[in-house]
Amino acid sequence: MPEYLQEITALTMRWVRRLSREKFSMLFTLVQPMLFWLIFFGNLFQRAADAQVVQAPSYISFLAAGVVVMTVLNNGLAGGVDLLFDKENGFLERLMATPIRRTSIVLSRFLFVMTITSLQVLVILGVAFLFGVRPATGLAGVAVILFIGLLFGVGLTAISMALAFSVKSHGDFFSVLGFLSLPMIFLSSALVPLAAMPTWMSVLARFNPMTWAIDAVRPLILSGWADALPRVGLVVMIMVAFDALCLYGSARAFRRAMG
Amino acid sequence: MDRAVTIEVSKLGKVYDGLTAITDLSFQVFAGEIFGLLGPNGAGKSTTLRILITVVRPTAGHATVLGHDVTTETDRVRSLIGYVPQERAIDRFLTGREHLLLLGALYHLPKHETIRRIEEVLKLVDLEAQADRLARTYSGGMKRKLDIACGLLPNPRVLFLDEPTLGLDVQSRLRIWDYVRGLRARGITIVMTTNYLDEADQLCDRLAIIDGGRIKTIGSPTELKAALGGDVVSLTVGAAEIPRLTTLASALKGLPAIRAIRPTASGMELRVESSEKALPAVLETVSRLAIRLEFIEYHRPRLEDVFVAHTGHAIREEFPKTEEP
Ligand SMILES: Nc1ncnc2c1ncn2[C@@H]1O[C@H](COP(=O)(O)OP(=O)(O)O)[C@@H](O)[C@H]1O
Ligand SMILES: [Mg+2]
Numbered sequence: 001m002p003e004y005l006q007e008i009t010a011l012t013m014r015w016v017r018r019l020s021r022e023k024f025s026m027l028f029t030l031v032q033p034m035l036f037w038l039i040f041f042g043n044l045f046q047r048a049a050d051a052q053v054v055q056a057p058s059y060i061s062f063l064a065a066g067v068v069v070m071t072v073l074n075n076g077l078a079g080g081v082d083l084l085f086d087k088e089n090g091f092l093e094r095l096m097a098t099p100i101r102r103t104s105i106v107l108s109r110f111l112f113v114m115t116i117t118s119l120q121v122l123v124i125l126g127v128a129f130l131f132g133v134r135p136a137t138g139l140a141g142v143a144v145i146l147f148i149g150l151l152f153g154v155g156l157t158a159i160s161m162a163l164a165f166s167v168k169s170h171g172d173f174f175s176v177l178g179f180l181s182l183p184m185i186f187l188s189s190a191l192v193p194l195a196a197m198p199t200w201m202s203v204l205a206r207f208n209p210m211t212w213a214i215d216a217v218r219p220l221i222l223s224g225w226a227d228a229l230p231r232v233g234l235v236v237m238i239m240v241a242f243d244a245l246c247l248y249g250s251a252r253a254f255r256r257a258m259g
Numbered sequence: 260m261d262r263a264v265t266i267e268v269s270k271l272g273k274v275y276d277g278l279t280a281i282t283d284l285s286f287q288v289f290a291g292e293i294f295g296l297l298g299p300n301g302a303g304k305s306t307t308l309r310i311l312i313t314v315v316r317p318t319a320g321h322a323t324v325l326g327h328d329v330t331t332e333t334d335r336v337r338s339l340i341g342y343v344p345q346e347r348a349i350d351r352f353l354t355g356r357e358h359l360l361l362l363g364a365l366y367h368l369p370k371h372e373t374i375r376r377i378e379e380v381l382k383l384v385d386l387e388a389q390a391d392r393l394a395r396t397y398s399g400g401m402k403r404k405l406d407i408a409c410g411l412l413p414n415p416r417v418l419f420l421d422e423p424t425l426g427l428d429v430q431s432r433l434r435i436w437d438y439v440r441g442l443r444a445r446g447i448t449i450v451m452t453t454n455y456l457d458e459a460d461q462l463c464d465r466l467a468i469i470d471g472g473r474i475k476t477i478g479s480p481t482e483l484k485a486a487l488g489g490d491v492v493s494l495t496v497g498a499a500e501i502p503r504l505t506t507l508a509s510a511l512k513g514l515p516a517i518r519a520i521r522p523t524a525s526g527m528e529l530r531v532e533s534s535e536k537a538l539p540a541v542l543e544t545v546s547r548l549a550i551r552l553e554f555i556e557y558h559r560p561r562l563e564d565v566f567v568a569h570t571g572h573a574i575r576e577e578f579p580k581t582e583e584p
Contacts, residue, residue, distance in 0.1 A: 003367045010364030014353065021352040021393065090348030094409065096314045098365040099337040 007100045011108035015082065019116075034074065034120070035127055038067040041191075042131065053196045056222050064128040065218035066190030069210055071120050072149045073184055076156025077177050079113040080164030084173055087164065087257070102258040106161060113157050118146050133221065137228060141220040144232060151239035152213050155246035162250035165257035189214045209242045263290040265325060265417060265448045266311065272319030273306050280306040281472040284320070288417075288450055293443055295463030296452040297566070299574050303472040304452035305345055308421050311450065312342045324417060338366065341415030345422045345452075347402045351395035355386055355405045358394070359412055366413045373412075380408040384438060400431035407438060418442060420451040424458060436462050454574060460562045468569055475569035480562055487560040487568055489518060490534040492541060495526040495554035503550055510548060514540050521567060526554075530568065 019025065042060030049059040056062035083105070086092040095105060125135065125142060135141045160177075167173045185191070187201060188210040194202040205211045216235040219228035266288035273280045281303035288294040296304045309315035311322055313333040321328060327335040350358065356377060363373025381387045384404040389397065394405065403423070410418055423439070424432040439462060443449060453459050459466050460480045468475045468483075476483060496504065504527060508520050511529065516537035519530040531537035534557040545552055566574050 006364050006367060010361050014350070014357075014361055017357065018350065018352040090344045090346035091350055093309075093314055093344055094342065094348045095365065097312045097337060097340075097342040098362065098413075099334045099367070100365050 004101055004104065007104040008108050008111070011095075011104055012111050015108065015112040018082070034067050034071045035124060037070065038063060038124060038127060039131075042067075042128075054193060058132070060128065060131050061133040061222060062193075062218070063191070064125070064133050064221055065214050066188075067124055067128075068121050068145060068149065068217055069152065069188075069213045070185055070190055071124060072117055072153045072213070073156060073181065073210060075113055075117040075120065076153045077160050077181055079109060079153075079157035080160035080162070081173070083109060083161055084164035084167070084170050088170060092257075096258060102254070105258070106254060109161060110154060110157055114150055114153055117149055117153050121146060121149050128221075135221045136224045137220045141225075141228070144228075145217050145220055148213055148216055148232070148235055148239070151236065151243060152209065155209075155239070155243040158243070158246040158250040162253035165253045184208060184210055187211075189218075209238060212238045264288070265290045266294075266322065266450065268307075268311070268320070268322045270320035271307070271310060271317050271322055273303075273310060273315065274318045279472055281469075284469075284472075284474055286467050286474060286477055288448060289465075290448055291443065291446055292464040293439060293449045293451065293462055295459045295466035296450070296469050297454070297456070297459040297463075297466050297562075297574075298452075298469035299454055302454075302469045304454075304469060305421055306472075307469070308419050308450065308452060312340060312419055313337055338413065339416050341410035341413050341418045343406045343410035343418070343420045343423060345425065347399070347406065349394045349397075349402050349405060352393065354391050354393055355381070355397070355401075355408070356390045358405060358409055362409055362412050368413075376412055376414065380411045383411065383441075384408045385434075400427055400434075403427060403431065403435065407435070411442075415447065417448045417450065420449065422452055422454070424453070424455065432458075456562045456566065456574060468566055470570040476565070483565045484560045484562065487530070487565055489530055489532050489560070490537070490557050491560055491564045492529045492531055492534055492537060492555070492557040493523070493526065494529070494541070494545075494552060497551055497553050498525070500550050501525065503548070507545065507548055507550055510544050511541065514544070516540055519568070521571075523573075528564075528567070530560075530564070531557075 038060065042058075042063045045059045045063075049062070051057070054062040083092065086095070092105070096102075122142075125133075125145070135145075137144070163173055163176060167176070187205045188208045189205060190210065194205055194211065197205065212235045216228065216231040219231060264287050268284055268286050271284040272282050284303075284307060296307060298304050306315065310317045311324060311329055313329050313336050316330055321330065323329065324336045325339055327339070329336055353361070359377045359380065360373060363370075363376070368376070377390075378387075381390050384407050386401065386404045386408060389401055394402065397405065407420075407423070410420070420439070424435050427435070436458070439449060439451070451463070463480065465477065465479050466483075467477045478486065504522060508522065508527060511517055511520060514537070516531050516533070517529050518532065521528045529537065529541065538557065542555075560568075563574070
């Protein structure tokens with residue numbers, strides 16, 4: 001067990017070190033594009049968005065939940081990128097030739113992606129706070145939001161890593177990623193509530209785990225525990241199933257890539 | 260020979276989704292030697308090495324390293340070997356030292372031991388001065404040194420090197436040959452691949468010539484050359500005479516002194532019993548056919564000739580010279 005810990009720590013620290021070396025990339029990781037969505041969309045649509053439709057005091061307070069979950073989505077789906085490059089330049093093989101548990105590599109990636117994601121979510125909630133969005137459930141609510149983000153992020157990161165191990169070229173990886181992420185966002189309750197969508201879109205959106213995550217995060221920010229708790233309970237169950245499915249599906253790809 | 264066997268490979272085969280990479284490979288590597296796999300690109304050298312270092316599973320046969328099976332005792336094998344991959348498997352955003360620290364943890368060394376060994380391997384490959392620079396600022400030769408330092412960090416009993424001097428300048432190549440000989444002197448068994456004939460000839464104690472995924476012959480460079488016997492005569496003709504080479508070849512085929520004929524881009528190569536006997540006969544035939552020779556030369560068999568004799572082709576394709584504008 002201490003050996004396992006030693007491996008995971010060393011591999012995780014490598015990701016941290018790499019990020020700290022890429023100063024620009026670090027800046028853009030923390031002040032990421034999602035923040036612009038919040039600030040620009042949030043304020044831009046303030047007047048255009050009907051308070052009756054979004055059921056929130058301001059569009060930005062409505063959008064905050066969506067932006068939080070979009071951040072989890074983007075980070076999760078991109079979570080395998082570094083492993084993809086490791087695979088392509090042979091670094092992965094170098095790691096595989098050492099006497100480590102195969103799972104250390106995957107776990108280090110989960111740990112790193114989840115930590116960065118949580119930090120970003122905190123930055124987003126902080127900026128939203130500056131624009132007057134006060135989470136109705138307070139700090140405990142923020143903790144629950146982070147927890148939901150973790151649950152969703154694990155499954156997404158697993159998919160991304162499995163994809164990274166399976167694709168023939170990194171062009172394929174980015175095509176699949178690009179193909180997945182926009183529909184995931186538009187076919188969810190991130191930008192408008194389901195009730196305000198064309199029926200066919202709202203039906204599709206119900207099959208999107210993102211919708212369930214957003215619909216639990218949103219009352220934590222907007223209304224309070226009474227509204228939020230049943231939805232939180234529901235999303236935890238959905239996410240556990242989602243993660244189980246993703247991990248099960250990815251395990252094959254991991255095993256094939258790692259022997 | 261009753262030398263200790265370090266690696267035993269028996270009827271090894273690997274098929275990648277329908278593509279056969281290696282077939283029925285069997286060989287032994289003895290303790291303390293430099294063993295080479297010599298072959299052209301795509302011959303199956305890296306595949307063989309990857310099976311031995313446990314990152315690829317064979318689809319047939321089996322192999323042991325220091326008595327441990329490479330498919331069932333992977334962790335044992337991994338902890339006893341070092342590996343220097345063919346690609347520069349380097350993280351541009353880490354320093355040389357950070358690479359080594361990472362590997363130290365992955366080999367489960369205590370921190371102080373890692374630090375001690377890092378000093379040692381950096382000194383060995385002469386990379387101390389650059390150890391704290393980011394790897395993206397390294398030259399090709401420095402990256403290769405770091406690669407080798409990484410391979411040596413676990414203090415391996417067997418070191419696997421995949422094309423260690425590919426693409427390096429002459430000086431770096433010679434220096435790497437020196438390191439490798441130095442490692443052998445410290446008792447490390449070395450298995451390396453190469454597609455350079457001179458490297459195989461000068462560096463390897465024994466080698467296996469591998470082509471199309473099969474072993475063609477095994478032995479020390481000296482043995483292999485001696486086994487070929489005779490001499491090699493090579494003829495070069497002017498461009499105008501090239502169409503008549505087939506006529507010349509069929510005329511020479513009948514001569515008793517000639518064992519084998521192989522066409523080259525601008526002439527042909529003959530393997531002969533002895534050049535003393537063959538040369539007069541060859542020259543006589545050439546002048547009878549009124550073919551104008553540009554050049555004739557003979558030599559004792561070189562490793563190149565051994566390669567051709569066993570595989571039927573040169574290790575690198577020769578292209579006919581195109582006209583310079
Ligand atoms: N991971 C792989 N998947 C499919 N085919 C492979 C893979 N690795 C190697 N091959 C194929 O196996 C053959 C041998 O390759 P390799 O062992 O890399 O040769 P070498 O190292 O001698 O150049 C080649 O035809 C190559 O295309
Ligand atoms: Mg190779």
